[in-house]
Amino acid sequence: MKTRKQKKLNPALAVGFILAVLVAMFVTDIYLANAADDDKHAAPDTKTTQKTAKPAKHEHDEDAHEHGEDEKEHADGDKHEHGEEEHGEEEHGEEGKLTLSSEQLRNAGIELAEAGPVAIRETLPLYGVISPSAEGVQQVNARFPGVIRQLARKQGDRVAAGDVLATIESNESLKLYSVTATIGGVITERQGAVGQQTSDAPLFTITDSSTVWVDLALFPRDIAQVKSGQSVRVTQPQRGISGEGSVIYVGAHANPLNQSTTVRVSLDNADGQWFAGHFVSAEVTLAEAGAAVAVRNEALQTLDGETVVFVQQAKEFGPRPVQTGRTDSVHTEIVSGLAVGDVYATKNSFILKADLRKESEDEH
Numbered sequence: 377m378k379t380r381k382q383k384k385l386n387p388a389l390a391v392g393f394i395l396a397v398l399v400a401m402f403v404t405d406i407y408l409a410n411a412a413d414d415d416k417h418a419a420p421d422t423k424t425t426q427k428t429a430k431p432a433k434h435e436h437d438e439d440a441h442e443h444g445e446d447e448k449e450h451a452d453g454d455k456h457e458h459g460e461e462e463h464g465e466e467e468h469g470e471e472g473k474l475t476l477s478s479e480q481l482r483n484a485g486i487e488l489a490e491a492g493p494v495a496i497r498e499t500l501p502l503y504g505v506i507s508p509s510a511e512g513v514q515q516v517n518a519r520f521p522g523v524i525r526q527l528a529r530k531q532g533d534r535v536a537a538g539d540v541l542a543t544i545e546s547n548e549s550l551k552l553y554s555v556t557a558t559i560g561g562v563i564t565e566r567q568g569a570v571g572q573q574t575s576d577a578p579l580f581t582i583t584d585s586s587t588v589w590v591d592l593a594l595f596p597r598d599i600a601q602v603k604s605g606q607s608v609r610v611t612q613p614q615r616g617i618s619g620e621g622s623v624i625y626v627g628a629h630a631n632p633l634n635q636s637t638t639v640r641v642s643l644d645n646a647d648g649q650w651f652a653g654h655f656v657s658a659e660v661t662l663a664e665a666g667a668a669v670a671v672r673n674e675a676l677q678t679l680d681g682e683t684v685v686f687v688q689q690a691k692e693f694g695p696r697p698v699q700t701g702r703t704d705s706v707h708t709e710i711v712s713g714l715a716v717g718d719v720y721a722t723k724n725s726f727i728l729k730a731d732l733r734k735e736s737e738d739e740h
Contacts, residue, residue: 472732473692487723488688491714494670497704499609499659500601502639504592506654509642512584514559518574522546522553527570529563529580536560541580542568559584585652588645590621592658593636602626607661608641609705617649623660659705667702667709672722676700676708677729685714686721686728693721693728 481488518524526543529535535557542555561584567577590610594602604623611618621643630637641658643650650656675685677695684695698713714720721728 472736473694474686474728474731474735475692477691484727485724486721486727488719489672489675489722490716491669491671491685491710491718491720492716494667494707494709495664496667496670496702496707496709497609497659497661498663498665499661499704500598502592502594502598502658502660504590504639504641504656504658506643506650506652506656507589507591508583508585508652509587509589512559512561512587514557514561514582514584515578516541516555516558516580516582517576517578518542518544518555519553520544520546520548521574524568524570524572524574524579525552527566527568529566531563531566533563534561535563535582544574547573555579557582561585585648585650586644586646588643588650588652590641590643590656590658592639592641592660593634594626594639595636596630599626599637601662602639602660608643609659609661610641610643611657611659612650612654613657615649619643619645619650665702667707669710669714669716670707671710671714671720673703673706673708675720675722675725677725679729679732684729685710686725687714688719688721695729695732696720 476484476486522544524542525545527541528543529539529541535541537557537560539557540554541557541563543552544555545552557580559582561582563580564583565578565581567579568574590608592608602623604626606623608621608623609618610621621641623639624642625638625640627638627640639660671685676698677684677686679695682697683700685698686693687696696713696718699711701709701711703709
């Protein structure tokens, strides 16, 4: 009987077991369903995360846009400031300046002068040749016939008046006497030798070239314009030299070959720069007119279509526009733009113009 009771209890246990299994399955289904829901929600989150990466790019674009705007504003500001600077220069009318030291001026060969009153000349151009002055050529002879015992000087020697040139033994008295220089100058010729007899020919020719003559050719159409005493400017362009002389003679006869008349000019040659035989150009002054302010012609330069003179202020040089008037071969009258005493560049002033243009090109 006990055994049968035990068999009756087994179905209850089986039912309990089944219920437990069902509950477990139900719980499992719920868990799986929740897990599926979680997975479902997790996927949109991932997509959302991927989509949110694009706003990050948008933020970068916004940063770049803001940076670009900053650069644009900075560039616009610089451009505006640069424009204001250029406008300021235009308002003040400032021109280019060059700063040169005394050493730089010397190395460039740039010379300075002061603007001031000058006589502007009306001139007649002529051409001619340098010749020795007749008063400056002296031939020295032996006073008495005799034998040359000594020659103290040779050709090319410079002598002074009274210097002993030679010693001669007289044929009559057999005594020695000296031959001396009658003027100062250079011995250009010497004749004879020691032991030879003297003759009527000069022993020495001495030339004093401190003054020379310039023989100019004057043609018939211009004869009436030239007179003794007129001032003459003589130049030798090949050597870049010039000098001032005066007319001392107008010939009375014409050369039948070319119908020219000789005009003779006396020209100072104390520094020995003029050589007999050289061809020269000359300008005979016919009239003069005073100019209150004038500059040398080499000072005038053309810059941007204007005639300018480079004026020095302290160590700076700047181009000064000027209005010119009368001119001759040396000077030009300045009607406006310069005052008496202004220091300006003369010789090689074109170097300043070239340097100024170079600086202007470098700036642009």
